[in-house]
Amino acid sequence: MFNALIVEKDDDGNTHAGVKQIGLDDLPHADVTVAVEYSTVNYKDGLCLGPGGGLVRHYPHVPGIDFAGTVEQSDDDRYKPGDKVVLTGWRVGEAHWGGYSQKARVKADWLVPLPEGLDTRQAMAVGTAGFTAMLAVMALEDHGLQPGHGPVLVTGAAGGVGSVATAILAHLGHEVAAVTGRPEQEAYLRDLGASRIVPRADLAETVKRPLESEEWTGCVDAVGGAMLARVLGQMKYGASVAAVGLAGGAALPATVVPFLLRGVNLLGIDSVMQPYDNRLRAWQRIARDLPMDKLEAMVQPATLSDLPGLGEDILKGQVRGRVVVDVNA
Structure with a gap:
């Protein structure tokens, strides 16, 4: 028993x-x-x-x-x-x-x-959330994301997916802008590697303009809803958003303008039915590119x-x- x-x-x-x-x-x-x-x-x-x-x-x-x-x-x-x-x-x-x-x-x-380099406890500190975060980072890289080209936005940054994504992106040399509605989490996010904290209220509402100033070279979005719609209008030309969650709602009150005029890519990230080879690739990248001290934090x-x-x-x-x-x- x-x-x-x-x-x-x-x-x-x-x-x-x-x-x-x-x-x-x-x-x-x-x-x-x-x-x-x-x-x-x-x-x-x-x-x-x-x-x-x-x-x-x-x-x-x-x-x-x-x-x-x-x-x-x-x-x-x-x-x-x-x-x-x-x-x-x-x-x-x-x-x-x-x-x-x-x-x-x-x-x-x-x-x-x-994977070599991880024990079972560390693997579950990563878990589905961290595995999803790595899939998102890999998808952004596959669509051209490189360090030094501008800030990468992470929404829902204090959550499981967001925390791991922040740590991985910072470790890879990206400037990470972390979105959170919990101001008390700023020190935690900066310890993970975030160089900028974006209050959730700054992105929580849609605007009438379909395009705003180009600001983000990539984004890992765990929120969806109005925030994702707003972020799409702020992406740099040819940049990509990896959508991993819907904490802010499943509806997407957006227009197609960012896709047509700026070539923005919206990448759907599913961790449930990933093929075996891509699972291995993601876990090997986790063992290599996720700092264990940041993970433990x-x-x-x-x-x-x-x-x-x-x-x-x-x-x-x-x-x-x-x-x-x-x-x-």
């Missing part, structure tokens, strides 16, 4: 999350059984833990959209007992049981080997029993940086 955070729904449609003991026979049927060491808290986890269960399809359910640990048993030749592995995406934690458990059973196709430790409260906090935008969940604590 081992511990897992189980979300259940009662006859009235209300969900309840709590730590319970389950056995191997309770786990889904799949190729690889992993002894989970660490997981994290992401916005999707907050939705799955919250009222109504958000993205969950069936109950009872184990959330946790990512985890890192050690293979215990494998029916697939790619993995053997003792291998260190990482999982992000593939709707694990939503449609499939996830990482908020001391053991997980998943398809081999969903795993990647833990983002970390808030947690246990399984802390998760219901943290799920509420992340939905309210009250979680800074990265939460690392020690499922065995």
